Amino acid sequence: MQIEQRAECNLDLPISILIVVLYRLFYWLPYHVDFAKFTTKKTRGRQVSIIEATRSVLGIFIPLISGLIIVHFGFNVLFIIAIFLYLSSGIPYLTIPRTREKFVWSLRKTWRKFLSKKRRKILLAYVADGSENFIGLVVWPIFIFQLLDGDYLKVGAISALIVAVTVIMQLTLGKYMDLKISKKKVLKWGSLLYSFGWLIKIFISTAFQIFVVGAYHSITSIFIRTPFDALTYEIAADEERYVDEFTVLHEMAIQLGKSLMAILVIVVSLYFAIQWVFVLAALSVIAFNLLQKRKLEMF
Numbered sequence: 001m002q003i004e005q006r007a008e009c010n011l012d013l014p015i016s017i018l019i020v021v022l023y024r025l026f027y028w029l030p031y032h033v034d035f036a037k038f039t040t041k042k043t044r045g046r047q048v049s050i051i052e053a054t055r056s057v058l059g060i061f062i063p064l065i066s067g068l069i070i071v072h073f074g075f076n077v078l079f080i081i082a083i084f085l086y087l088s089s090g091i092p093y094l095t096i097p098r099t100r101e102k103f104v105w106s107l108r109k110t111w112r113k114f115l116s117k118k119r120r121k122i123l124l125a126y127v128a129d130g131s132e133n134f135i136g137l138v139v140w141p142i143f144i145f146q147l148l149d150g151d152y153l154k155v156g157a158i159s160a161l162i163v164a165v166t167v168i169m170q171l172t173l174g175k176y177m178d179l180k181i182s183k184k185k186v187l188k189w190g191s192l193l194y195s196f197g198w199l200i201k202i203f204i205s206t207a208f209q210i211f212v213v214g215a216y217h218s219i220t221s222i223f224i225r226t227p228f229d230a231l232t233y234e235i236a237a238d239e240e241r242y243v244d245e246f247t248v249l250h251e252m253a254i255q256l257g258k259s260l261m262a263i264l265v266i267v268v269s270l271y272f273a274i275q276w277v278f279v280l281a282a283l284s285v286i287a288f289n290l291l292q293k294r295k296l297e298m299f
Contacts, residue, residue: 024251024255028251029244029247029248029251030099032233032236032247032250032251033099033236033243033244033247034096034099035233036233036236036237036243036247037099037237037243038096039233039237041234041237044230044233044234045183045226045227045230048226048229048230048233049226052222052225052226052229066078069081102244103244103245103248104245105245105248110245110248110249110252113245113249114249114252114253119249121290121291121292122235122290122291122292123249123250123253124253124287124290125253125287125288125289125290125291126232126250126253126254126257126291127253127254127256127257127260127287128257128284128285128286128287128288128290129228129253129254129257129284129288130253130254130255130256130257130258130261131257131258131260131261131280131281131284132257132261132281132284132285132288133254133257133258134257134258134261134262134265135198135261135265135277135278135280135281135284136281138262138265139265139274139277139278139281140201140278142274143201143204143274143275144210146274147204147205147206147207147210148207148210183227183230183231184227184231186223186224186226186227187223187224187227187228187231187288187289187291188289189223190220190221190222190223190224190227191224191285191286191288191289192286193220193223193224194217194220194221194223194224194285195281195282195283195285195286196220196282197213197216197217197220197221198217198278198279198281198282198285199278199279199282200213200216200217201213201217201275201278202275202276202278202279204275224285224288228288228291231291232250232291236250257284261280261284264277264280265277265280268280
């Protein structure tokens with residue numbers, strides 16, 4: 001019986017990885033291509049902000065609701081609900097006009113373009129994005145969970161409060177970036193403020209500190225995520241018929257960053273407390289400034 005259970009557990013991980021890979025291939029790549037093609041340069045910052053704000057509004061309720069579901073019904077029910085929501089979220093995409101893009105590179109050419117010196121800076125910015133994203137999505141929640149002694153409801157409530165603070169700021173910045181503010185300047189100052197937030201997180205020790213620092217970090221993230229994502233879609237749109245090739249390089253760089261950071265997190269956590277990996281996140285954020293708005297000479 002134990003051997004059978006162990007075999008099932010061993011199969012769970014590769015199956016989960018395969019599903020995540022397929023999800024990213026069939027969802028995120030077309031999503032980025034469509035967003036780059038269907039948004040306009042004059043209002044792209046505002047459009048990025050609307051999407052981020054919509055996610056944030058949902059994020060006000062989702063952590064709290066998730067905590068309640070876990071406490072009263074367990075993880076299995078939460079996963080079933082999540083599967084249903086993921087499937088239903090695909091329905092609106094049926095109304096989007098079909099994007100006729102054809103990926104023309106071979107596997108060998110794709111890797112050659114990925115490793116080319118001409119694209120090194122911009123792709124390193126996306127590697128940094130993936131690295132910071134891994135710590136934000138994996139390490140930070142684990143750190144909060146440990147600090148709050150596994151209180152799912154408290155974790156959800158604090159996460160909801162943090163997200164609620166940021167929504168208005170998100171919409172305001174997107175509007176003004178399209179009208180008055182240089183995206184590169186916002187990215188430069190935002191990266192400094194946001195990286196400082198990661199350094200502060202090293203010294204958090206109470207639930208109140210989680211809320212205060214988390215709120216600061218969420219607000220400053222607006223000043224880096226909005227210009228960074230807007231610039232990314234502008235670069236993708238400028239590539240015209242090579243928008244899908246650019247998107248593939250973009251995703252390859254992000255996943256490389258996540259993989260490298262996962263290895264670094266394991267190494268650092270063997271010798272230091274888990275929160276010291278936030279230094280790596282701070283360094284990754286500074287590297288966001290490598291992003292440059294120029295054509296990548298895809299052909």
